[in-house]
Amino acid sequence: MMNVGNATERMLREQYSGTPSNPNENIMFAVSSFAARSIGQDSIDVILKDATRTIHRLFDFQFVAISLRDRDDVFRYKVQLGLTAESEKKYFDITYTPSDLFDDTSFPSTSVSEITRFYMAENAPYKEDELGSYARPTHLADKRPRADDMVEGDYIDIYIRDWKNEVIGYFEVASTRGKKLPTRDAIRWLELIATLLGMMISKK
C-alpha cells in the first residue's frame, strides 16, 4: 500500500473519534442506542420505560410521561418519571378523550408544530379534579417571573403516531431543571424520538 493511503488511514483513526464531542452528539448516540435496544424488544412497557429514562437523562425535564390510546379510544398514562408515588396514582387515574386532546376548548394550547402542543399555566390547562396530580399544586397560581421561564402548570405534549400516522399517544414533559422553557433543539429531538417510538410500538 502507498504511503498516502497509510496517511489517510491514520487520519481516519486519529481525527474521526467515535466519542461524543458535544451535547448534540451525545444525544445522537443515546437515541441510536435506544433505537437499537428497541429492535427485537416485544414488550411495549419496556420500550416506554426506556424512552422516558432516555428523555429524562438527556434533556432538562424533571417530569416525563407517556400516555397511550387504549382500545376504548381513551388516552391513559402508562409510564412516568418525576412524580411522587401519591401524585403518580392520581395521574394514572386521569383519562382523556380524543376531543380533550385535539380540541382546544378544555385545554387551551399553542401548536408550535404538527405534533407539538405547549400548554401554559396562564391558560389553566387542567380540570379541577386533576389538581392532585401536580407535584406542587399550590404553585399553580404563581406568576411567571419572565416570559421564557417554565413554571408549575406548564407542560408540553408531543404526539406519537403509528405507521398509518394516526395519533396513538403522546409524550408529556414539564418542569425544566433550569426553570426555563426548553430549547428548540430539545423540542426537535423529542419530536424525532416520538416518531421513532411510534414506529417501535405499532405494527406496519
Place this chain on the structure above:
Amino acid sequence: MERKAKDMGQEKLLLRMYSSGSETDDEEFLGGIRNFLDRIKATGETMDAMLHEAAIYIAAFTQFKEISIGVKGHDGMFRYSALVGYNKEAEAARRKTSFSLKDLTDISVYRPQRFCRTSLFYLSEKKSYPAGSENTFNKPNLLGTPRQRAEDMVEGDYIEIHLVGKNREMLGWIEVSGPIMGKLPKRDSVMELEFFASCLALVLSRAL
C-alpha cells in the same frame, strides 16, 4: 365545557421561539429525518421504494454523490436494493452482484479502517473489491490512480455502515462514495450518517 381564554402574549412568544426564524443545521437535520420517516410511513411504500427514498435523502444531507443500500434477500444473500448517483453501466453491474454474509462481515479480506462509531472505510489502495467487479464503479478507468493527499477520497474508496437488527443480525448496509469535493467527509457528516443508519435499521427491522 366553556372555552378558556388564551394568553395571547405567551402564545406569540412560543410561536416566535419555536415556529419562526431560520433553522439551525441541527434542526434541519432532525426535521429532515422526521419528515423522511413520516413520508415512508404515509405512502405505505414497498421496501425497494422506501430504500430508494432513504438513498435520495442521504444524498441530500451528505456530500456524497453515490449512495447504495443493500438488504438481505429471502435466500440469505445480500443485494443492492437502492442505487443513486451511478451511471447505467455501474448500476447494471451492481444489480447483478450478490454477497454472502461472510463477504460483508469478514474484514480480514479487505481490512477496512474502522472510524467514527460504526463506519468502515475501504481504501482504493487495498483494491477493496473482488477482481472483475471494476465495472461496479462509475469511473473504472480511474481505479488505481495515486492518491495525491491524505484527505483526498478517490475512485475505489468507499464507506460502509452496517444495518443491524435483532440479536446483531445483519439486515443490510449503506455504502457511500464520490464526495462532491473529492475530499474525506467531515466527522460530523459521518456521525449524522451513522445516526440515520440506526433509524433505518429500526425501520427495516419493523418492516421486513
